[in-house]
Amino acid sequence: MTAPPAHACSATAIDLAGRRITSFGGCNYLGLAQHPGVVRAAADAMARYGLSTTASRETTGNTRVHAALEAAVTAFCGHEAGLLVPDGYTANIAAMQALARVGVRAAVLDERAHASLRDAAQAAGMRVSTFTHLDAADAHAALRACDGPAVLATDSVFSADGALAPSAALLESLRPGDHLLLDDCHGLAVLGREGRGTPDHLGLRSDRLVVTVTLAKGLGCAGGLVMGPRNLVDTATRHATAYICTTPCSPALAAAALESLRALTGEPDRLARLRANTAALRGRLAGAFGVDRDHPVPIIAFTAGTPDDMMAMHTATLSAGMLAPLVSYPGGPAPVYFRLSVSSEHTTDDIDRLAELLCEHAPDTLNETGTAR
Numbered sequence: 362m363t364a365p366p367a368h369a370c371s372a373t374a375i376d377l378a379g380r381r382i383t384s385f386g387g388c389n390y391l392g393l394a395q396h397p398g399v400v401r402a403a404a405d406a407m408a409r410y411g412l413s414t415t416a417s418r419e420t421t422g423n424t425r426v427h428a429a430l431e432a433a434v435t436a437f438c439g440h441e442a443g444l445l446v447p448d449g450y451t452a453n454i455a456a457m458q459a460l461a462r463v464g465v466r467a468a469v470l471d472e473r474a475h476a477s478l479r480d481a482a483q484a485a486g487m488r489v490s491t492f493t494h495l496d497a498a499d500a501h502a503a504l505r506a507c508d509g510p511a512v513l514a515t516d517s518v519f520s521a522d523g524a525l526a527p528s529a530a531l532l533e534s535l536r537p538g539d540h541l542l543l544d545d546c547h548g549l550a551v552l553g554r555e556g557r558g559t560p561d562h563l564g565l566r567s568d569r570l571v572v573t574v575t576l577a578k579g580l581g582c583a584g585g586l587v588m589g590p591r592n593l594v595d596t597a598t599r600h601a602t603a604y605i606c607t608t609p610c611s612p613a614l615a616a617a618a619l620e621s622l623r624a625l626t627g628e629p630d631r632l633a634r635l636r637a638n639t640a641a642l643r644g645r646l647a648g649a650f651g652v653d654r655d656h657p658v659p660i661i662a663f664t665a666g667t668p669d670d671m672m673a674m675h676t677a678t679l680s681a682g683m684l685a686p687l688v689s690y691p692g693g694p695a696p697v698y699f700r701l702s703v704s705s706e707h708t709t710d711d712i713d714r715l716a717e718l719l720c721e722h723a724p725d726t727l728n729e730t731g732t733a734r
């Protein structure tokens with residue numbers, strides 16, 4: 362479903378045809394897309410560099426802000442090396458192109474992996490197979506069926522329902538010569554110490570771990586990175602056409618993302634509020650909808666009765682000024698489901714009102730709760 366076009370947005374509200382709606386959509390987990398310092402950094406860089414580098418970083422389109430951003434995100438996430446590309450989708454393509462270049466011919470994907478991982482493996486000419494969602498034993502069996510080096514690839518935090526991949530077990534299941542590619546687009550700025558991401562949250566370190574991120578969600582800007590062992594990142598830099606043949610994100614957005622990273626570490630209250638709000642909304646929805654109150658991810662997905670029941674809940678909630686997105690995005694718990702996204706900028710009142718509205722308009726017949734992420 363394509364959402365109606367918004368006229369304006371704040372961290373937690375959208376203007377829809379003149380009506381101000383409190384939104385639990387998007388992935389603006391820390392409100393950094395509207396942070397005054399971040400917006401100012403974009404404006405300053407725009408005055409200095411203009412809107413676009415108009416060329417690939419490999420030719421004449423590299424700037425100091427792109428290079429500084431690349432180094433800062435890579436160091437923050439604790440990787441040996443990193444490469445900044447235009448966005449998270451392209452990061453997956455660049456990662457798979459580099460892996461193919463070092464001899465990886467097969468990709469084994471979680472069956473619900475983000476479409477960009479599948480597209481990337483196919484574009485890199487790999488044989489693609491899948492393993493059962495979140496099942497590390499099945500991933501291991503699928504790897505054993507591969508001839509030669511393979512890459513296991515999965516979202517570390519699934520965008521549709523917030524599930525966490527069994528990343529540590531996946532890493533352990535690798536054979537010599539295999540790699541694990543984690544798409545941490547929803548882990549960066551959310552999980553781990555100061556928001557360093559899922560590998561930090563789980564204490565994962567390995568020279569066979571490759572991580573991709575977007576800077577468009579938790580950091581609220583644009584851009585993507587491939588991070589991991591230096592040899593692989595160097596290979597991506599020299600050979601990945603997804604890097605060599607693309608114009609990077611606007612210098613304005615690169616400067617903004619650098620400032621976002623500073624705000625993430627310099628204003629730790631934001632992450633603390635995100636975590637408190639996540640726990641609060643999960644707690645409010647646990648009883649009625651079977652939501653797992655202890656899951657640390659600010660994406661909350663659940664079903665409530667039939668699609669018609671949910672549409673009625675969605676409409677009633679929207680009429681009361683709150684957007685609880687009802688989506689059919691692939692990889693969710695059902696063909697149609699609620700996917701709520703919590704922000705550090707939601708107030709206690711926002712959370713209470715949303716929970717009350719959803720509970721009030723839930724079908725009377727609700728006897729089976731939705732998924733419990």
Ligand SMILES: Cc1ncc(COP(=O)(O)O)c(C=O)c1O
Nearest residue numbers: 448449450475477520546575577
């Ligand atoms: C899990 C996941 N990977 C990759 C992407 C792509 O990131 P970007 O929007 O920066 O291209 C997204 C965003 O939609 C995502 O949710």
